[in-house]
Amino acid sequence: MSPVEADVRTLEDRLSSFVSLAGHADDDRVLARAVRRSLLNPSAFVAATCSALRRPAGDVLAVGPVERRVLLLRRSGSSWAALSLSGSPLGEQPWPPAVSAELDFADPGAALSTVEVGPEAEFRLSRPVIKLVSLYHEENFPLPRFPLGISDLARAVRVAMTGQVELLDMQLGLDLDAVEARLRGEPFDILGISATFGQHDLLAELLGRLADLLGEPDGPRLVLGGSLCALNADLLLKSYPDAVVARGAGEPTMIDVVEHWHGDLAKEQIRNIRYRGDDTIEITPKVANKEYRDIWPELDLVERTLEYHGVMQLESSRGCTHACSFCPREHKGIWAGYEAPDLTRLLADIGPVYDRHPEIARKIFLVDEEFIGHDRRGEALQRAADVAVTLNQSGFRWETSSRVDQVHRPKEDAAWHHRRIDVWRKLRLNGLDRCLFGVESGVDSILKRFNKHVTAEQNVYAIRTLTGLGIPIRCTYITFDQLMTMDELIESYRFQGRRDLTLRPVPELTTEELFDLVRDEQEVKRYLRDRPFYEHISYMLVSMECLLRSPYLRRVEQAGLARDVLPSMGRRNAVFQDPRIGRMSDWAQRWVDHNFSLDYTLKSFEKVTTGQENEAVRRMRRALKTSAYAFLGRLLWLCLRDDSLLSSDEGPADAAFKREFGPWALTGTESDAADDDMLARLADFNLAELRSSLQGEFDRVCSTLVPTRVALLRESWQRWYERTDWTLINPPEQCVAE
Incomplete structure (x- = not known):
C-alpha cells in the first residue's frame, strides 16, 4: 500500500x-x-x-x-x-x-x-458524449420502474473506459419538453432511445422535434432499441434511414457503436442490429445471451427511482427455455443464466440507497423471463439457489418469473418432483416474495395453439404445489384470442373461476405428502382456500396481441383475420373468427384500459410495501379482479343466456342486471352502433357497482399507507373516479368484429 x-x-x-x-x-x-x-x-x-x-x-x-x-x-x-x-x-x-x-x-x-x-x-x-433516453407515459403508468435498459447500456460503455454517458428517464420528472431542452443544452455525439409497447407516439414526436439536429451532416448518431423498436425495425428504418436498430441485447451493439464512432469499426461490423444499406435493410450477426456475460446495470438512477416511489428491477438471467407462439423470440434470445457474485457487489451499492429510504420495502424485482432455466447436471438449480441466498443475505426480499414446467412435468418421476418441491421451498425460505407464471390458459386446445408445451392439468398441479408451499403467485392469462371458439372461451372463463386450484399453506406436510396431495381430487378438498383462481391473475380480460414476426400472427394471417399494423404496440390488428368474441374482447379491453392506471398504481404499491400496507393493497386489487370477472360473465350471458355464467362469490345471477339487460342479446350481427350502445351501458352498470364496492377498500388502504403514498393513490383514484369515457389507451380500436 x-x-x-x-x-x-x-x-x-x-x-x-x-x-x-x-x-x-x-x-x-x-x-x-x-x-x-x-x-x-x-x-x-x-x-x-x-x-x-x-x-x-x-x-x-x-x-x-x-x-x-x-x-x-x-x-x-x-x-x-x-x-x-x-x-x-x-x-x-x-x-x-x-x-x-x-x-x-x-x-x-x-x-x-x-x-x-x-x-x-x-x-x-471524454468522447463520444452519449445521451440515453427512456420514454414514459405517466398518465398510464403513474409510478416508475428502475430503467434497466438504458442502465445496462451505460455500463457497457463505461466498462470500455471510453466516452461519457448521461441517462434521461422520463419516469423521473422529465417530459418531452424537458428532454428536448436537455438534448439541445450541450453538444453530444450519440443518441440512444429505448421504447417499449405504447411509446411509438413519444418516439415519433421526440425524433420529429430533433429532426434538424439529427439531420446535420455531423449530427449525432441515432441508436434505437427496446422491444418496440426491435419489432418495428423495418418501419423505423424507412423513416430514419441513418439510424441503427438493436435487434437483441443492446450492450454489444452500444460497445460497437462507440468503436464505430471512433472509426475503429465499420457499420456492418456492429453486432445485433438492423440498418439500411444501399437498397435493402441489412442484418448483422447476433450475440447469443450466453456469450455476453456482463448484464448488470449502472446505478445512476437508483436514488431518483426510489425518491419517486419506484420499483427496483434487476435481472439474473435472459431469454427463455421455450418459444410460445405469441412471442417473437428474435430479440429476446435463448435462456442464459448469470452467476451470483456480481450480484453481491451490486447489492452492496444498492443497499445504502435503500437505507436512505426506509419507507420503501427492501424488495428487488428480478425481471427474468425464466428464473430457473435449463437444468443440466444441476447447474441451473444451483445457480437459482445461489442467487436467492445472495439476495437474502443482502437483506432483500425478491420477486421473479418462471415457467409452470419448472414445478410440474408429467413425464418426470416422483423423485424429480420431490426435488423440485424442495427447491421451491428453499427459494421461499431465502426471500422469494412472489413469482409470476405464464399460465395463459386452462384449456388444452388453447394451450396447444399457444405452443405452451403444458396442459391444463399440469397448470392445476403446479398451482396447487406452489400455493401449498405458501409461495404467493401471480399468473398471466390470455382470456381472448382471435382463433378461439365460443366453447373454448366458456371453458376458459370457468377455469378462471375455479375454487379447487389454490391451497392454504401446508407446512405440516412432507415433500412426499404434498406431491401426492395435489393429485388426489378428494383429499385435496380438505386443504383448499375456496377462493377463485382469477384472484391470482395479474391483469384480467387480456386479449391476444398479434406481435410482428410471431408464429401466432402467421396463423392469424393464414386465416385471413389480420388487418393493419399498429406501430404503437408492434403488432397487427386482427379481427376474431367468432364476431361475438370480437365484440366481447373489444369491450373487455375498454374495461381494462379504463381501470388500468388505478390498478397499475396499486400493483406498484404491492412491490414496495410489506405487512398491513401490502395486504390492504392486495385486497383492493382483488376487488378489481372480481368486478372484471363479473363483467366477463355478463358479456357471455348476453350471448348465451346461461344463468350459470353469472354465478359469483355472492351467489346466483344478479337480478338487477337481468332486469336491465334481459331484452338485449349480443349476436355479433347487429350494427356496431347498436352493440356499442348496449355494451357501453353494461360497462357503466358494472362500473357503478365497482365504485360502490371499492370505496370501502380505498378508505382502508388510505388508512394504512404512509402519507406520501396516500397522496399518490388519492390522485390516481380521483382520475379514475371522474373518468366517464370508454376509449382505448392505444387506438385505433383493436380486435373489433367484422
Missing part, C-alpha cells in the same frame, strides 16, 4: 485528498461532502464538482463502471489528478490501448496519483 493510500481510509478522505491534489485545498472537505451522494451517478458527480469548483465540464471526468469508477480532475494543461474509488491501483485499470498509451501516472500502483494525459487519451476518455 502506498503512503497516499495509507492516508485515505474513508470515502470522504479520498475525495478530499483528490480535490487537494488537484490544487483546491480550501474546498476539499466541502466538495467531498457535496458530491459524495452523487458518486453512483457520474453525470451528477461531474455537474456537482464543476459547480463547486467553478470549473468547465471538460475539466472533470468520471470513467469506468460503478465498481471501479475513476475520477479525473484537471490540474492544468495535460496534468490531472486521478482517483480510483475502489482503492485498486490506477495503473491496473483496464484502460483501452489508445488511452493507456498516453497515460503517465506518477504512481501507477496507487489509488490516488497525478497523471499526464495525452490529447488522444483525453479525447477518448
Whole structure:
C-alpha cells in the first residue's frame, strides 16, 4: 500500500485528498461532502464538482463502471489528478490501448496519483458524449420502474473506459419538453432511445422535434432499441434511414457503436442490429445471451427511482427455455443464466440507497423471463439457489418469473418432483416474495395453439404445489384470442373461476405428502382456500396481441383475420373468427384500459410495501379482479343466456342486471352502433357497482399507507373516479368484429 493510500481510509478522505491534489485545498472537505451522494451517478458527480469548483465540464471526468469508477480532475494543461474509488491501483485499470498509451501516472500502483494525459487519451476518455433516453407515459403508468435498459447500456460503455454517458428517464420528472431542452443544452455525439409497447407516439414526436439536429451532416448518431423498436425495425428504418436498430441485447451493439464512432469499426461490423444499406435493410450477426456475460446495470438512477416511489428491477438471467407462439423470440434470445457474485457487489451499492429510504420495502424485482432455466447436471438449480441466498443475505426480499414446467412435468418421476418441491421451498425460505407464471390458459386446445408445451392439468398441479408451499403467485392469462371458439372461451372463463386450484399453506406436510396431495381430487378438498383462481391473475380480460414476426400472427394471417399494423404496440390488428368474441374482447379491453392506471398504481404499491400496507393493497386489487370477472360473465350471458355464467362469490345471477339487460342479446350481427350502445351501458352498470364496492377498500388502504403514498393513490383514484369515457389507451380500436 502506498503512503497516499495509507492516508485515505474513508470515502470522504479520498475525495478530499483528490480535490487537494488537484490544487483546491480550501474546498476539499466541502466538495467531498457535496458530491459524495452523487458518486453512483457520474453525470451528477461531474455537474456537482464543476459547480463547486467553478470549473468547465471538460475539466472533470468520471470513467469506468460503478465498481471501479475513476475520477479525473484537471490540474492544468495535460496534468490531472486521478482517483480510483475502489482503492485498486490506477495503473491496473483496464484502460483501452489508445488511452493507456498516453497515460503517465506518477504512481501507477496507487489509488490516488497525478497523471499526464495525452490529447488522444483525453479525447477518448471524454468522447463520444452519449445521451440515453427512456420514454414514459405517466398518465398510464403513474409510478416508475428502475430503467434497466438504458442502465445496462451505460455500463457497457463505461466498462470500455471510453466516452461519457448521461441517462434521461422520463419516469423521473422529465417530459418531452424537458428532454428536448436537455438534448439541445450541450453538444453530444450519440443518441440512444429505448421504447417499449405504447411509446411509438413519444418516439415519433421526440425524433420529429430533433429532426434538424439529427439531420446535420455531423449530427449525432441515432441508436434505437427496446422491444418496440426491435419489432418495428423495418418501419423505423424507412423513416430514419441513418439510424441503427438493436435487434437483441443492446450492450454489444452500444460497445460497437462507440468503436464505430471512433472509426475503429465499420457499420456492418456492429453486432445485433438492423440498418439500411444501399437498397435493402441489412442484418448483422447476433450475440447469443450466453456469450455476453456482463448484464448488470449502472446505478445512476437508483436514488431518483426510489425518491419517486419506484420499483427496483434487476435481472439474473435472459431469454427463455421455450418459444410460445405469441412471442417473437428474435430479440429476446435463448435462456442464459448469470452467476451470483456480481450480484453481491451490486447489492452492496444498492443497499445504502435503500437505507436512505426506509419507507420503501427492501424488495428487488428480478425481471427474468425464466428464473430457473435449463437444468443440466444441476447447474441451473444451483445457480437459482445461489442467487436467492445472495439476495437474502443482502437483506432483500425478491420477486421473479418462471415457467409452470419448472414445478410440474408429467413425464418426470416422483423423485424429480420431490426435488423440485424442495427447491421451491428453499427459494421461499431465502426471500422469494412472489413469482409470476405464464399460465395463459386452462384449456388444452388453447394451450396447444399457444405452443405452451403444458396442459391444463399440469397448470392445476403446479398451482396447487406452489400455493401449498405458501409461495404467493401471480399468473398471466390470455382470456381472448382471435382463433378461439365460443366453447373454448366458456371453458376458459370457468377455469378462471375455479375454487379447487389454490391451497392454504401446508407446512405440516412432507415433500412426499404434498406431491401426492395435489393429485388426489378428494383429499385435496380438505386443504383448499375456496377462493377463485382469477384472484391470482395479474391483469384480467387480456386479449391476444398479434406481435410482428410471431408464429401466432402467421396463423392469424393464414386465416385471413389480420388487418393493419399498429406501430404503437408492434403488432397487427386482427379481427376474431367468432364476431361475438370480437365484440366481447373489444369491450373487455375498454374495461381494462379504463381501470388500468388505478390498478397499475396499486400493483406498484404491492412491490414496495410489506405487512398491513401490502395486504390492504392486495385486497383492493382483488376487488378489481372480481368486478372484471363479473363483467366477463355478463358479456357471455348476453350471448348465451346461461344463468350459470353469472354465478359469483355472492351467489346466483344478479337480478338487477337481468332486469336491465334481459331484452338485449349480443349476436355479433347487429350494427356496431347498436352493440356499442348496449355494451357501453353494461360497462357503466358494472362500473357503478365497482365504485360502490371499492370505496370501502380505498378508505382502508388510505388508512394504512404512509402519507406520501396516500397522496399518490388519492390522485390516481380521483382520475379514475371522474373518468366517464370508454376509449382505448392505444387506438385505433383493436380486435373489433367484422
